[in-house]
Amino acid sequence: MECDDYGLTRTLERENLNLNPLQRGGVLPAEAREALYEFSDGYSICDYCEGRLDQIKKPDINRFLDDLADFINIDLVRTVHGAREGKFAVMHALCNKGDTIIVDGNAHYTTHLAAERNHLKIIETPNNGHPTFEIKPETYKQTLEDAIDKTEIKLAVLTHVDGDYGNLTNAKAIASTCKKLGVPLLLNCAYSMGRMPIDAKDIGADFIVGSGHKSMAASGPIGVLGMTSEWEDTVLKRSERHEKKEIEMLGCTSRGAPIATLMASFPHVKERVQRWDEEVKKTRHFVKEMEKLGEIIQLGVKPKEHDLVRFETPIFDNIARSHPRRGFFLYEELKRRRIVGIKRGQTRWFKCSVYSMTMEQIEYIINTFKDIIKKYQP
Amino acid sequence: MECDDYGLTRTLERENLNLNPLQRGGVLPAEAREALYEFSDGYSICDYCEGRLDQIKKPDINRFLDDLADFINIDLVRTVHGAREGKFAVMHALCNKGDTIIVDGNAHYTTHLAAERNHLKIIETPNNGHPTFEIKPETYKQTLEDAIDKTEIKLAVLTHVDGDYGNLTNAKAIASTCKKLGVPLLLNCAYSMGRMPIDAKDIGADFIVGSGHKSMAASGPIGVLGMTSEWEDTVLKRSERHEKKEIEMLGCTSRGAPIATLMASFPHVKERVQRWDEEVKKTRHFVKEMEKLGEIIQLGVKPKEHDLVRFETPIFDNIARSHPRRGFFLYEELKRRRIVGIKRGQTRWFKCSVYSMTMEQIEYIINTFKDIIKKYQP
Ligand SMILES: Cc1ncc(COP(=O)(O)O)c(C=O)c1O
Ligand SMILES: Cc1ncc(COP(=O)(O)O)c(C=O)c1O
Incomplete structure (x- = not known):
């Protein structure tokens, strides 16, 4: 039966913080x-x-x-x-x-x-x-x-x-x-x-x-x-x-x-949906803190009125240029810290969402991005 | 929140033998x-x-x-x-x-x-x-x-x-x-x-x-x-x-x-699917025993080559005529004995299937029909 093992185990959502906007609103209570x-x-x-x-x-x-x-x-x-x-x-x-x-x-x-x-x-x-x-x-x-x-x-x-x-x-x-x-x-x-x-x-x-x-x-x-x-x-x-x-x-x-x-x-x-305002507030906080890291720019209408955020991220693209893992470095650095949901290989821009996350989780994510940037600062 | 109780509990398959042909092949392992x-x-x-x-x-x-x-x-x-x-x-x-x-x-x-x-x-x-x-x-x-x-x-x-x-x-x-x-x-x-x-x-x-x-x-x-x-x-x-x-x-x-x-x-x-022959055999046995009860006739090609069986059942229709519960009696008699899947109110004919049931379960079903007929024998 080993040939019938299609890999039907999924630990991604259980073991990580998932930034994929597609999946943030579909988590089952x-x-x-x-x-x-x-x-x-x-x-x-x-x-x-x-x-x-x-x-x-x-x-x-x-x-x-x-x-x-x-x-x-x-x-x-x-x-x-x-x-x-x-x-x-x-x-x-x-x-x-x-x-x-x-x-x-x-x-x-x-x-x-x-x-x-x-x-x-x-x-x-x-x-x-x-x-x-x-x-x-x-x-x-x-x-x-x-x-x-x-x-x-x-x-x-x-x-x-x-x-x-x-x-x-x-x-x-x-x-x-x-x-x-x-x-x-x-x-x-x-x-x-x-x-x-x-x-x-x-x-x-x-x-x-x-x-x-x-x-x-x-x-x-x-x-x-x-x-x-x-x-x-x-x-x-x-x-x-x-x-x-x-x-x-x-x-x-x-x-x-x-x-x-x-x-x-x-x-x-x-x-x-009654708490939507709080979600928007969290998103705006997240955007503000991310933009403070430098060379991270939120695209789309400002301030955010929805949790899906698209960032232009020249900072990560620059790191990727000289990184031995090239564009994969960001995905891998995040994954190591149990953050997923940003596409493998993407560094010029990415989409993400912190919908339904706690403030602690959001701070952890912001700090992780900060740490990654610090690690590669010349 | 009580108005949001949509009755999302299902015990039908857990607590009964289900004869509904539509559902026999969809039970999850x-x-x-x-x-x-x-x-x-x-x-x-x-x-x-x-x-x-x-x-x-x-x-x-x-x-x-x-x-x-x-x-x-x-x-x-x-x-x-x-x-x-x-x-x-x-x-x-x-x-x-x-x-x-x-x-x-x-x-x-x-x-x-x-x-x-x-x-x-x-x-x-x-x-x-x-x-x-x-x-x-x-x-x-x-x-x-x-x-x-x-x-x-x-x-x-x-x-x-x-x-x-x-x-x-x-x-x-x-x-x-x-x-x-x-x-x-x-x-x-x-x-x-x-x-x-x-x-x-x-x-x-x-x-x-x-x-x-x-x-x-x-x-x-x-x-x-x-x-x-x-x-x-x-x-x-x-x-x-x-x-x-x-x-x-x-x-x-x-x-x-x-x-x-x-x-x-x-x-x-x-x-x-490798054991399909066994399923057909069980179905044929079921049909043979049901027809023996009298005034129960299998419609469609004979002998059966599939588990879905349609019976014409004048015997139950006759009982329904004088039963205080009319056509509902059959459904209710079966339900009391933990057999479900035959439409409420139907007695002239019905569709059923014993797909994937054990021989013991099939015998129990046959005997139940026999008992119901005996109960109403003049
Ligand atoms: C704006 C928009 N419309 C439609 C869809 C597709 O939704 P569904 O999978 O329900 O067809 C998506 C999915 O990403 C979407 O973002
Ligand atoms: C012969 C036949 N075809 C099609 C269907 C419909 O199947 P589905 O729900 O997958 O569309 C049924 C369902 O009863 C069926 O018996």
């Missing part, structure tokens, strides 16, 4: 681990199903989805396999091959792939470049107006918080533009829903997607797709032949343990 | 429960990702997928979210809106939904009706030939073992017809892959899908999509903008714990 255990077997969530996953009463998926809709203040929600599958479903339901959509210049690659899989053309609202890389509402407006002059725009997509710079966009202003111009807006909250409070109605979004494994303390793959009731008939259209089943959902989506973890984590998630 | 624990956190499978889930080396998803391709003897495989998502992806990659495909009359509703979501027309090969409901290769051939006379058929779908009668189709004969007529064949092995040996090359299928949570002892949602290399460029086409990413997979599919359980269960699954 104890109650979600229990739910995972309870619903580990295939189709176990379907014990009491009467034909629709979203209507199951035991466990109470039905009520949970209502609560989730309240939580983000939107008319109705479904779970999907992730943010990307949610985006794909909306585009698929609203657009035809060859249609054009508008997206922001900081969109995640999965937005592009969802569009490409639907054979859609993309018009992009550029960000304002180095160093803040901001998506300005006025640029979005201008781009959308220009686009509409040329062709019909079937959908607008906006990344609420992007994965490159952790910039929080002014979704409300952009939603208002979209509404005026008659274009439905899909807000990608993969990096925000479950971390910070979201009010879809207040923002004015037609659709909203979230990522359970990324920002809602859930085991993957699972995502959230919310919409206003005006879109229900389009996106949740039922099958003619199997009248209970929603076509775009292929009948059922999250038929497994991930939905149990999303439900079990929900009280924890609701509580933590 | 201990090693898969461990893997679930290790990879419970969101995106934990992505620790060492360099841009493609299927190429991750730690855990060794890359080698696992090769081993999985060998296991079903096909050129290459990807994991998807389930059998339905695999069928949708193949149809989406091969067909255009309005195209026509052929499916068998025992196809699962998810085959219909995958086609409907792709806006495809369906031509159906009928089964031969009561009591065996067989899909005959000659009927499939005739239907396909007639269809081709009228329109172009872009894809043929065949259910290897269907979920209504548990009939095993003659996939090899039908594949040979499809090959002769130049129509690619997608074989839906949701109920067979992971239970019985599958040799896609020997059968001659172009595509094959499996269901991890249904028949491969995995936690859901996860499925397997296999294909011959001739289809790689069509189905696994890469994005123009994000050149590593496969469009139809939206970049990555199983970014979560389910893939870890599929990998951990693989040795167990490989071993158990």
Whole structure:
């Protein structure tokens, strides 16, 4: 059986401080681990199903989805396999091959792939470049107006918080533009829903997607797709032949343990978004202290409004040039001190997050960077 | 917080014998429960990702997928979210809106939904009706030939073992017809892959899908999509903008714990398919003894070649007529004796499976049915 050893042990999160922004919001609380255990077997969530996953009463998926809709203040929600599958479903339901959509210049690659899989053309609202890389509402407006002059725009997509710079966009202003111009807006909250409070109605979004494994303390793959009731008939259209089943959902989506973890984590998630201000404060402190080390510059909007931080780090790049391990030195120095999550080989810049860490842990991380710099000071 | 109690405890499988065919093949062995624990956190499978889930080396998803391709003897495989998502992806990659495909009359509703979501027309090969409901290769051939006379058929779908009668189709004969007529064949092995040996090359299928949570002892949602290399460029086409990413997979599919359980269960699954003959023997014994009770008739092909059994049960329907609990009596009598998995209220017919049960457990189940009948004998 030794050839079947695929290395299925994971000590990374248990034994280290993990700075990977992708993983900071997906750590399970104890109650979600229990739910995972309870619903580990295939189709176990379907014990009491009467034909629709979203209507199951035991466990109470039905009520949970209502609560989730309240939580983000939107008319109705479904779970999907992730943010990307949610985006794909909306585009698929609203657009035809060859249609054009508008997206922001900081969109995640999965937005592009969802569009490409639907054979859609993309018009992009550029960000304002180095160093803040901001998506300005006025640029979005201008781009959308220009686009509409040329062709019909079937959908607008906006990344609420992007994965490159952790910039929080002014979704409300952009939603208002979209509404005026008659274009439905899909807000990608993969990096925000479950971390910070979201009010879809207040923002004015037609659709909203979230990522359970990324920002809602859930085991993957699972995502959230919310919409206003005006879109229900389009996106949740039922099958003619199997009248209970929603076509775009292929009948059922999250038929497994991930939905149990999303439900079990929900009280924890609701509580933590209330403490979002503290998280932002910690992030700002972290940035300030890191920048003090010299030749470390935070990119993106300042001060930070999200925990994802991108640093330009000429200081580490300079060390790498003469280091026998080259670009690997930083990863290795950090790893030795039980800090992980920065990509191997990267020294010119990196992304990181101290989301949900204690102040002690954050100080330890800052001091570690300081020590590494000191060690290589000429 | 009491309003957040969604009832996330599941004792059904621990405390009862579960006859639900949907769930018999999805029970996790201990090693898969461990893997679930290790990879419970969101995106934990992505620790060492360099841009493609299927190429991750730690855990060794890359080698696992090769081993999985060998296991079903096909050129290459990807994991998807389930059998339905695999069928949708193949149809989406091969067909255009309005195209026509052929499916068998025992196809699962998810085959219909995958086609409907792709806006495809369906031509159906009928089964031969009561009591065996067989899909005959000659009927499939005739239907396909007639269809081709009228329109172009872009894809043929065949259910290897269907979920209504548990009939095993003659996939090899039908594949040979499809090959002769130049129509690619997608074989839906949701109920067979992971239970019985599958040799896609020997059968001659172009595509094959499996269901991890249904028949491969995995936690859901996860499925397997296999294909011959001739289809790689069509189905696994890469994005123009994000050149590593496969469009139809939206970049990555199983970014979560389910893939870890599929990998951990693989040795167990490989071993158990070798014992498939024993399972069939147990099923035949179960059917024989149940039919002896009188007015219990196995539908579908005889003798059974799969563990899913559908019984017509006039005996229980007669009892229900005069029972104060009506159709619920059977469910309740069984439940009292710790047997579950037969739908509440059903007495005219039911589906069940004794897959992976011991002979003692099977005898207990047979005796329980016998006792219930005796209790209500006039
Ligand atoms: C902004 C953004 N959108 C979408 C995604 C993809 O999320 P999911 O895995 O739920 O599809 C990510 C993941 O990194 C992201 O950062
Ligand atoms: C024959 C058949 N195909 C497909 C499916 C769906 O499988 P999945 O949940 O993996 O999409 C089922 C599930 O019951 C089935 O019986």
